[in-house]
Amino acid sequence: METQKHQVLELEQLTPETFLIHLDRQNFSFKPGQYAILRNPETGEGREYSIYSSDQENRLSFLVREIKDGEFSRYLRHLKVGSQLAVEGPRGFFILDEKSLNGHPLLFIATGTGISPFHSFVQSYRNLNYQVLHGVHFADEAYGIAAFDPDRYLLCTSREEKGDYFGRVSYYLKAHKVDENSICYLCGNSDMIEEVTNILEGYGISPENIRTEVFF
Ligand SMILES: Cc1cc2nc3c(=O)[nH]c(=O)nc-3n(C[C@H](O)[C@H](O)[C@H](O)COP(=O)(O)OP(=O)(O)OC[C@H]3O[C@@H](n4cnc5c(N)ncnc54)[C@H](O)[C@@H]3O)c2cc1C
Numbered sequence: 001m002e003t004q005k006h007q008v009l010e011l012e013q014l015t016p017e018t019f020l021i022h023l024d025r026q027n028f029s030f031k032p033g034q035y036a037i038l039r040n041p042e043t044g045e046g047r048e049y050s051i052y053s054s055d056q057e058n059r060l061s062f063l064v065r066e067i068k069d070g071e072f073s074r075y076l077r078h079l080k081v082g083s084q085l086a087v088e089g090p091r092g093f094f095i096l097d098e099k100s101l102n103g104h105p106l107l108f109i110a111t112g113t114g115i116s117p118f119h120s121f122v123q124s125y126r127n128l129n130y131q132v133l134h135g136v137h138f139a140d141e142a143y144g145i146a147a148f149d150p151d152r153y154l155l156c157t158s159r160e161e162k163g164d165y166f167g168r169v170s171y172y173l174k175a176h177k178v179d180e181n182s183i184c185y186l187c188g189n190s191d192m193i194e195e196v197t198n199i200l201e202g203y204g205i206s207p208e209n210i211r212t213e214v215f216f
Helices: 069-079 114-123 169-175 190-202
Strands: 002-013 018-024 035-039 046-050 059-065 084-091 104-109 130-136 153-157 183-189 212-213
Touching: 018 084, 035 059, 046 059, 046 069, 046 084, 046 114, 059 114, 084 169, 104 114, 104 169, 104 190, 114 130, 114 183, 130 169, 153 169, 169 190, 183 190, 190 212
Parallel strands: 104 130, 104 183, 130 153, 183 212
Antiparallel strands: 002 018, 002 084, 018 059, 035 046, 035 084
16 A cells, blocks of 8 residues: 555636545556555645546546545645645445445445545446445535436435435435345445445345445
């Protein structure tokens, strides 16, 4: 595991709070679903960010939400094109196993920027048998929606009726049974992960088929 400096190629604003950072990938190698620690090369301060881009791209991209009074996300938001960012990693085990890659039914459940590893999965592996449930407050937070097959993607909006379902992902799951053979991947905040894990276990899904990545 090493740290290397990467050049900032572009900052792409998606909503007033959320943006993509595109870096020069160099020889950074990772498995889709992993994360890296982005660091300020001057101070060494850093935070974890899931990799958004596919393993076949020349750019290494991250989806970041700027947190009010959040020190590091604000620093990232103000990076200049051409400046350097230190990248440490890759890290993590939120990756697809052989069974998941070979046609097994997969359920991807994300809140907010937790869609990032799933974006990397579907951009890296073309034949996944997946369904995505993406929970956001407002419909314009459907980050990266174009990468997903529209028949396999369901947007849950909790603060306006502009998604496919009005309400949180947990409400949707309580009302719609999940096939007990599914392998479920959950990514986002810990409250959602705890609540959804309980619902999925209630449907008879075994703990080893519930895989999680907690952002905060
Ligand atoms: C494995 C892992 C992967 C992560 N991947 C991502 C990612 O792809 N994109 C991303 O934006 N963040 C991601 N995070 C969160 C990220 O590491 C930082 O915590 C976040 O950017 C806030 O840092 P900060 O210094 O700005 O604010 P801090 O002062 O460190 O955090 C302030 C508060 O903001 C809230 N918060 C943190 N992250 C988010 C978020 N993403 N959305 C909404 N509220 C949040 C939490 O309540 C936190 O306590 C990930 C965290 C982990 C552990």
